[in-house]
Amino acid sequence: MAPDDFWSSLVSRMPRRLSYEALYEGFRWELPRSYNIGVDVCDRHARDPGRLALIHDRGDGTDEKWTFRELKLASDRFANALRGLGVGRGDRVAILLSQTPRLPVAHVAAYKLGAVPVPLFALFGEDALRYRLSDSGARVIVTDEEHFEVAAALREELEDLEHVVLTGGGRAGALSFDDLLRDASPVFRPVETGPDDPAIIIYTSGTTGPPKGALHGHRILLGHLPGVSLPHDLAPRRGDLFWTPADWAWIGGLFDVLFPALHWGLPVLSCRMRRFDPEGAFDLMERWGVRNVFLPPTALKMMRAVRSPRSRWRLELETLACGGEPLGEESLAWAREELGLPINEFYGQTECNLVLSNCSAIMPIKPGSMGRPVPGHRVSVIDAEGRELPPGEVGEVAVLRPDPVMMLGYWNNERATEAKFAGDWLRTGDLATRDGEGYFRFVGRDDDVITSSGYRIGPAEIEETLVKHPRVLMAAAVGRPDPMRGEVVKAFVVLKDGEGDEALAGELKELVRRRLGAHEYPREVEFVPELPLTATGKIRRNVLRAREKEGRP
Numbered sequence: 001m002a003p004d005d006f007w008s009s010l011v012s013r014m015p016r017r018l019s020y021e022a023l024y025e026g027f028r029w030e031l032p033r034s035y036n037i038g039v040d041v042c043d044r045h046a047r048d049p050g051r052l053a054l055i056h057d058r059g060d061g062t063d064e065k066w067t068f069r070e071l072k073l074a075s076d077r078f079a080n081a082l083r084g085l086g087v088g089r090g091d092r093v094a095i096l097l098s099q100t101p102r103l104p105v106a107h108v109a110a111y112k113l114g115a116v117p118v119p120l121f122a123l124f125g126e127d128a129l130r131y132r133l134s135d136s137g138a139r140v141i142v143t144d145e146e147h148f149e150v151a152a153a154l155r156e157e158l159e160d161l162e163h164v165v166l167t168g169g170g171r172a173g174a175l176s177f178d179d180l181l182r183d184a185s186p187v188f189r190p191v192e193t194g195p196d197d198p199a200i201i202i203y204t205s206g207t208t209g210p211p212k213g214a215l216h217g218h219r220i221l222l223g224h225l226p227g228v229s230l231p232h233d234l235a236p237r238r239g240d241l242f243w244t245p246a247d248w249a250w251i252g253g254l255f256d257v258l259f260p261a262l263h264w265g266l267p268v269l270s271c272r273m274r275r276f277d278p279e280g281a282f283d284l285m286e287r288w289g290v291r292n293v294f295l296p297p298t299a300l301k302m303m304r305a306v307r308s309p310r311s312r313w314r315l316e317l318e319t320l321a322c323g324g325e326p327l328g329e330e331s332l333a334w335a336r337e338e339l340g341l342p343i344n345e346f347y348g349q350t351e352c353n354l355v356l357s358n359c360s361a362i363m364p365i366k367p368g369s370m371g372r373p374v375p376g377h378r379v380s381v382i383d384a385e386g387r388e389l390p391p392g393e394v395g396e397v398a399v400l401r402p403d404p405v406m407m408l409g410y411w412n413n414e415r416a417t418e419a420k421f422a423g424d425w426l427r428t429g430d431l432a433t434r435d436g437e438g439y440f441r442f443v444g445r446d447d448d449v450i451t452s453s454g455y456r457i458g459p460a461e462i463e464e465t466l467v468k469h470p471r472v473l474m475a476a477a478v479g480r481p482d483p484m485r486g487e488v489v490k491a492f493v494v495l496k497d498g499e500g501d502e503a504l505a506g507e508l509k510e511l512v513r514r515r516l517g518a519h520e521y522p523r524e525v526e527f528v529p530e531l532p533l534t535a536t537g538k539i540r541r542n543v544l545r546a547r548e549k550e551g552r553p
Contacts, residue, residue: 011234018234020363020372027226027375029404036193037221038075038111041104041262043190046072053262054101055241055288057271066101068265071108074181076188078109081180085163087139089114089191090198094138094161095249096120096129096147099270102167102177103248104258106142111199111218114191118201118213119249122272126150128211132203134158136213136411142177144168195219195404201411202251204350213411214350221259223405227354227374228260231321231344232292233361236264240318243269243285244294245276246537251350252324257294278303282313291318297325298537300343301467301474304334305496317341323348324538326442328464329367345370347440352399352406352426355379356440368464369439370432377403381434386422391436394443394458398425431458448541450479452487457520459541462489465515466508471495476531476539477522480548491522492531492544500527 010026011018045051045068054066066074087093093110095117097103110117118136120129129150133141137160143151144167152173155161166174193199199218203211229235242261246253248270261268269288273280276299285293295303300322303309320335323346335343347356347370356379358371373379378400381389389395399406401424409417420426431443443458450457459477466475474494479487493500493508505525513521532540 011229018362020359023362024373024375029222029376031195031219031222031404033194034192035195035218035222036111036190037199037218037259038108039190040221041259042068042072042075042108045262045265051265052267054104055267055269056099056101057269057284057288059271059273064101068262071101071105073186074105075108075112077181077184077186078105078177079113079188079190080184082109082113082115082140084184085140085175087113087115091115091140092118092136092138092201094118094120094133094136094141094143096122096124096141096143096151097167097248098122098144098272099248099253100144100167100272101270102142104262107254111193112188112190114193114197116198116201116215118203119254121247121249122147123247126154130154130157131211132213133161136201139163140165142167145171148174193218195222196408198408200254202254202350212413212416214407215409215411216407219404220255221263223376223403224255224260224354225263226376227346227348227357227405228256230357230359230371230374231294231323231346232319233344233359235292235319236261236266237318240264240266240291241269241289242266242292242294243271243288243290244296245273245281245299246294246296251348251353252294252296255353256321256323261292276302278306282306282309282315285315285317286313289316291316292321293317293319294321294323296537297322297327297331298474298533300327300331304331305473308338310338310340315339319344321346323354323370326368326370326460326464328467330464330468332365332367346374347371347397347430347442348405349428349430350407351420352403352428354405355399355403356397366439368461369441371440372438377405379440380425381432381440382422382425382427386425389434391434394431394433396446397428397430397432397440398422399428400424401426445541448478450477450487450489452479452482452485452489452519457489461516462491462512462520462522465512466491466493468515469508469511471498471504472508474531474539476541476544478541478544478548480524488523489520490524490526490548492526492528494528494531500525 051068053068056064095106140163142165151164164174167177170176196217201213244257320341342360344358348354355377356371358365381395382398432440442460462477463475473496476492480490482488532543
């Protein structure tokens with residue numbers, strides 16, 4: 001039996017007219033005693049010599065395609081090469097690559113070896129890389145020519161970092177990825193691992209303090225399957241082709257797209273975009289016939305600025321998933337009108353991902369909602385003492401353990417792990433409300449809430465209202481210190497075109513006042529060319545708050 005039979009067989013047994021309630025109540029986890037991500041996403045599909053795994057669009061009119069058999073051969077060779085460098089079970093292997101077939105080769109090899117990959121974002125600066133490499137104690141870094149200099153310098157500085165493996169060429173002081181593959185044996189027997197054995201360390205964005213390494217077990221992939229299936233309207237289906245512009249260093253790129261698709265034996269499209277190009281994204285999806293796409297909110301908002309996509313591109317999109325920041329009614333309406341598709345929003349975080357989702361195939365989509373709990377996950381809204389709150393009350397989103405998509409803990413940080421829990425509830429730090437049907441609506445991060453004249457105001461609803469204005473592309477709302485009210489709402493606004501003025505600021509204030517109320521409208525509107533974002537595209541409201549507290553322009 002394939003490791004996902006507990007999900008796919010349940011769906012197949014359901015009546016023709018599926019209901020969310022029946023799917024949620026009928027689901028039970030059935031994790032195997034022995035399980036390895038690398039074997040799962042690669043080896044079990046390699047018997048078919050022509051089964052396509054990866055399509056890499058180089059962006060210059062050329063491409064390369066990899067079958068599962070080729071992925072197996074390369075990952076077996078690289079696992080042997082890593083073993084020859086002294087890497088063993090539990091050792092950390094840093095992977096600093098963009099969307100390229102060499103990245104899954106390195107990941108799969110490390111999993112089969114029992115090692116622990118540490119994915120690193122290609123746009124990280126030297127300090128960010130130093131912190132993560134030092135904290136994880138990585139012994140090897142696999143990277144490309146673009147990052148060779150910084151990787152080589154850090155190897156000299158960091159005691160644990162022994163080897164730099166370089167793709168795309170050879171340099172003095174580095175080992176060649178291609179040479180290692182060529183010289184290594186193609187015969188490799190994967191290490192036996194269980195669902196709870198350490199598999200990967202993914203660092204958080206570090207928006208509210210130093211980044212923490214979320215250590216996950218091999219079960220993380222199986223835990224993601226229902227949460228990936230739902231926003232893609234009960235994937236997989238024959239002919240599906242997945243793509244995301246999200247970097248494969250993040251949990252969204254790796255476990256919302258890459259590894260679930262490979263687990264299902266489906267191909268994944270990759271293409272490195274140094275800067276996200278919305279028209280280029282439409283070109284790419286048309287060229288390859290992409291059917292399933294995960295778009296981070298920032299990418300989706302940029303694509304909204306492209307005129308008449310439905311008439312300019314012949315798209316084959318079947319499903320459109322989005323998660324990370326609330327979208328609001330405007331984005332949903334745009335997708336229906338311009339793409340002919342609903343957007344299935346979902347919710348999760350690095351520590352416990354894809355636990356809430358919409359699924360237009362089996363339940364109505366409520367604008368502004370993150371969806372309902374994914375089958376297999378117990379999600380609720382709790383108060384400061386860890387007690388569940390009734391529908392309608394604002395509290396913290398929490399997930400009950402045990403849960404296979406939940407981290408094993410923070411790497412080398414037991415105190416932070418303990419602080420993450422209230423009893424058996426994992427606290428997300430995100431505030432939300434839950435309605436009587438179980439739909440969750442995001443209010444804001446617990447430290448993003450604005451307290452003004454005794455009111456607790458979440459920024460999400462204000463931001464959703466501001467982007468309803470036809471000239472607004474993006475918006476962020478924060479609290480500005482005020483001697484009378486404690487805080488007042490200030491909005492930072494990015495326009496689609498042109499410059500803002502007092503008249504437009506007045507329109508925006510009135511828009512919020514009229515739709516949300518006088519206590520929530522922004523007393524000040526500042527027009528800015530861009531907003532500070534995390535590497536995953538989330539608004540860094542803490543940067544804007546700090547600027548206001550310090551009185552900096």
